[in-house]
Amino acid sequence: xxxxxxxxxxxxxxxxxxxxxxxxxxxxxxxxxxxxxxxxxxxxxxxxxxxxxxxxxxxxxxxxxxxxxxxxxxxxxxxxxxxxxxxxxxxxxxxxxxxxxxxxxxxxxxxxxxxxxxxxxxxxxxxxxxxxxxxxxxxxxxxxxxxxxxxxxxxxxxxxxxxxxxxxxxxxxxxxxxxxxxxxxxxxxxxxxxxxxxxxxxxxxxxxxxxxxxxxxxxxxxxxxxxxxxxxxxxxxxxxxxxxxxxxxxxxxxxxxxxxxxxxxxxxxxxxxxxxxxxxxxxxx
Numbered sequence: 512x513x514x515x516x517x518x519x520x521x522x523x524x525x526x527x528x529x530x531x532x533x534x535x536x537x538x539x540x541x542x543x544x545x546x547x548x549x550x551x552x553x554x555x556x557x558x559x560x561x562x563x564x565x566x567x568x569x570x571x572x573x574x575x576x577x578x579x580x581x582x583x584x585x586x587x588x589x590x591x592x593x594x595x596x597x598x599x600x601x602x603x604x605x606x607x608x609x610x611x612x613x614x615x616x617x618x619x620x621x622x623x624x625x626x627x628x629x630x631x632x633x634x635x636x637x638x639x640x641x642x643x644x645x646x647x648x649x650x651x652x653x654x655x656x657x658x659x660x661x662x663x664x665x666x667x668x669x670x671x672x673x674x675x676x677x678x679x680x681x682x683x684x685x686x687x688x689x690x691x692x693x694x695x696x697x698x699x700x701x702x703x704x705x706x707x708x709x710x711x712x713x714x715x716x717x718x719x720x721x722x723x724x725x726x727x728x729x730x731x732x733x734x735x736x737x738x739x740x741x742x743x744x745x746x747x748x749x750x751x752x753x754x755x756x757x758x759x760x761x762x763x764x765x766x767x768x769x770x771x772x773x774x775x776x777x778x779x780x781x782x783x784x785x786x787x788x789x790x791x792x793x794x795x796x
Contacts, residue, residue: 514748514772515766515767515768516766518682518748518764518765518766519764521561521682521764522560522561522681523561523562523564523678523680523682524562524563524564524681524682524764525564525566525671525678525680525682525684525747526553526564526566526683526684527565527568527667527670527683527685527686528549528566528567528568529568529667529686529688529754530568530569530571530572531688532545532686532688532754533546533567533569534569534572538576539575540576541569541604543604545757546604546608547608548758549565549757549760550605550608550614551612552757552760552761553565553648554612554614554648557614557646557648562643562678562680564639564649564651564674565616565649565650566650566651566652566670566671567650567652567667568652568667569652570597570598570601570652571583571584571590571593571597572597573597573598573600574592574593574595574596574598574600575597577596577597577600578592580593591656594656595656598618598656602616605650609648614648615645615646615648616650617642617647617649617650618649618650618652619635619639619649619652620654620656621651621653621654622653626673626677626783626784627784627787632677632784635677636677639677640678651670651674652670653667653670666731666734668685668734668735668737669734669738671683671685672737672738672739672740672741672742672745673783673787675742675745675747675749676742676747676783677783679746680747681775682747682748682750683738683747683748683750684750685735685750685752686753686759686760687735687752687754688755689751689753690770691705691750691751691753691771692705692706692709693705693706694706705771706771707768707771708771708772708773709739709773709774710774711776712736712739712740712743712773712776716736735751739751739773741783742775743773743774743775743776743777744776744778744781745777746777747775748772748773748774748775749772749775750763750769750770750773751770751773752770752771
């Protein structure tokens with residue numbers, strides 16, 4: 512029994528989608544067709560009585576396109592300016608699309624300080640729970656406009672896992688640009704083998720994640736393995752799947768064999784705050 516057949520019964524689901532899944536590769540502009548379908552699927556999950564959280568990248572990408580900046584900026588102030596413009600536009604699109612299905616979204620922007628500080632962490636947790644009670648779908652992103660190196664999460668794979676642990680979700684779906692976890696980068700090694708299920712994150716997986724040749728996906732496989740450690744230790748199952756077609760969310764929830772399935776391995780000694788306080792994060796995807 513793989514456990515996939517039980518996914519339909521999950522009650523609190525976090526779904527992370529990256530910038531590449533929300534924009535057209537050729538132009539960098541918002542892919543409205545894909546966003547509309549994503550919104551429809553999330554609303555339908557909410558209509559089933561499930562708590563749904565979307566961790567959405569895309570603020571810098573959308574802001575960059577809006578401001579006519581061709582290349583990804585390297586200067587932090589420019590990135591933050593792009594994020595300020597892009598986040599507002601991204602949420603405007605989400606709000607309009609959700610309104611079509613009579614669903615209310617909410618914006619939650621976080622930094623690592625939100626989690627490290629006891630008061631702000633409790634406030635964030637209480638806000639999530641209140642939104643769930645109201646039937647609202649929270650849309651989460653890192654607060655790129657104000658983050659510094661000291662208080663940034665660094666990537667939304669990690670942020671989504673932290674949110675999963677914070678709100679005691681029972682499933683995390685990471686939508687990436689690859690079908691799941693492989694023994695090597697399948698785009699460079701035709702003999703790379705697909706890994707259907709991971710019961711335990713062992714040293715072999717850790718070494719694969721550290722190997723630069725296997726850093727595949729939007730945020731790199733290293734960030735996804737790191738996210739899996741947080742999510743599974745907190746008691747949630749996790750799936751890495753290809754977000755090119757967002758309808759894969761429905762297939763996953765139906766128990767179909769899509770993506771790599773990481774089985775929950777709840778650790779009674781796991782402390783999220785200790786992990787956040789000591790973990791060093793990479794650049795945001």
